[in-house]
Amino acid sequence: MSEPIIVSAADLHSHAHEIFRRYRPLTPLLKRDDGIYIAIRARDVEQLLTDPRTRQMETEIAETRGVVDGPLRDFLQYTMVLSNGIAHRQRRLPLARAFAHKFISDLRPRVRAIAEELIDARYETGEMDFIADFANWLPARVICHILGVPESDIPEFTRCVYSLSRAFSSTFTKEDVPDMQHAAGDLSAYVDDLLMDRRQRPREDFLTSYTLALDTSEKLSNVEAVVQMMTILLGGSDTTRSALAIQASLLLENRDQWEAVCGDPALIPAAVFECLRYEPFVGSVPRVTLDDIALDGWSLPRGQILSLSTLAAMRDPDVYSEPDRFDIRRSDLPRRHLVFGNGVHRCLGAALAKLELEEGLAALTRRLPSLELDGNPLVVRGGSGIRTVQGLRVRWACARA
Template sequence: MSTVVSGLPPRFDALSPEVVADPYPSYRELREAGPLCRMGPASFGVTRYRDVASLMRDPRLGSEFPDSYHRMSAGEGPAGEFFGQIVLYRDPPDHTRLRRLIGKAFSPSLVRAFRPRLERMVDDLLAEAAEGGGFDAVRDLAFPLPVMVVCALMGIPAADHDLIRPHALNLGRAFAAIVPQSDRAAADEAVRWLRGYLGEVLATRRAEAGDDLLSRMLAAEDGGDTLSHEEIVDNAVFSFFAGFETTTNLIATGCAALLEHPDQLGLLRADPGLVPRAVEEFLRYDSPIQGVARMVREPLEVGGRTIRAGRVLILLLGSANRDQERFDDPDSLLVTRDPNPHVAFGGGTHLCLGAALARVEADVVFRSLLRRFRVLAPAAPPTRRTGTFRAYESIPVAVEAA
């Protein structure tokens, strides 16, 4: 029989300067206080690994929110309306259909076939660093690479990458739990511009298909079911967030973590075969996405408290990934950690569609850094980028070529 808990759980302000700088001490305090915290009107954060891992697969939670929620979160413009169309915020049966069809375009075989081209991209980006004695891991690597990759996968010409990049960055503003008023115009313009651009590209693919993602999404069919023009455009726009923001921050936080832990960098130099484990540890240690929202569709109990239907639960992935009940020495970076059952990519039916691609990008990047440079060291303190995600503005790196 469950125990009913009285009193309010502690409040958590995810945007306080202390939390933005380093959320992990606050997460520890929250986990010790209980499995829930208050985060906003009718919303609670879930702090512990066991509950987060279980709730990601609980059918009583959904990802489809009412239009009023998206308008409250992102405003009345295109960004608020856009969320109702993408696979991230749809529940079965629509989510099942969209994921099945979009998944045909993001097949593992496509990711494997793309790796040689990805390796050339990384080599090109690092070539100047080898000559100049240093580079910025965000500006020169983590920021440009994911947009290059998504554009290449969609068959978008390289000449347009610089046009797309600022809109892809601003699109990330729309994915905050509550988009600040100061960011809403930029988020709306990003959605509007990317929809228009990709809509034109899609029209050319209808006339002459290729072997790119948009052509694959056009051709995807299952039992006579296909994707509409609007579904392809909006989910292609979403892929700029999924393929850009998360991967940018994975590469950046991984670089920052290695520079801060030269002993772990030494382990990777001694055994580059540890790179896949290291990538998983970067995802756990400083998760690019710290939390995901779920709508409570049926009453459920968490830690002795009944959460009513219509409430919102924020599954705090960053907190779960530092839970001492699940991970030994959770606040240490250990590139040899195995197993590593982190929840950085979510789980259940909403497991990140681009997880395989993000892992391959990070694997190529860190292998290339180890191969090209015999010295990787901080050139100046890194600076954080404020916002919802664990992101960096700048990570200056001093290097010596191998």
């Protein structure tokens, strides 16, 4: 069998949907011009997420970009996101209680209140930068509430998070590394100070219980403990930030569907799931092949970095009717959303992200039914990892006395 079709990383970054639509009927595999294989059909992506012939990628891509030491290397080496086996279980388990389903469900009134407060802060102006004034703050304030982090620290840790999140995209370059190293160092020092503070001055919060559990079990080193908190701050703020912006833009571009949600809040969960399917905030999951794998007559060699494209899978016509049509009333929405992964690496914060997206949308539709785009729709880029968003201004008619 000949080599898979080669596509450029730059083209994928800007035109991923078009490329996947063109090649999905022809082949289950593409190959990026940097050597990374891409699985683009839904059934393959779902199966390979838990296939024992693959494992989660660790530091393979980072090493090819020259990341061999420093705080960025520590972050990528010790984060549970890029861990396997016993190391993954030990790093993830101490965090499970903070993201248990019952605990997250009980947060719903608090999340709703935060969303309402953010709207109140801008309501009389009749406009806002949706990302800077709403999407940045909602998930960051919620993660602060969960962990016990002061909200006054949000500008400090989100500055680091937005730079460091590029580490989870396979397209970052050697030129990006110095800035990412700096962000990783700053965020590591910030989290280390937080954990030291809780050891010296215990409180009734998750960070205190986390440090006590770590010190009792002695299963994680200090650097591992710090890196897991860095991971939670990143995952709990950056990814949902993007999803909130994507969700608002899609619904406002499709005015009839925005108005439908405004008129019937029962549509909110389906609207959230359709937005996640149509334009997911995470484009792919990175794996490494441990054996040769055959996909529909094509051979995927062992020892290769493999990108499982959720972006491509969730517009696969074998799974979704008219997959390029945005429709919050579609009957083929997934019950267990692929954007959050599957298996032991399924996103720890999936329930929290869905709750924030639902309550954020509920607050916007209830308080700002006249909300509309103030300029162009959101620009979403990236064919893998955490995708980037920029440029979303909105306006509304104020209800004045």
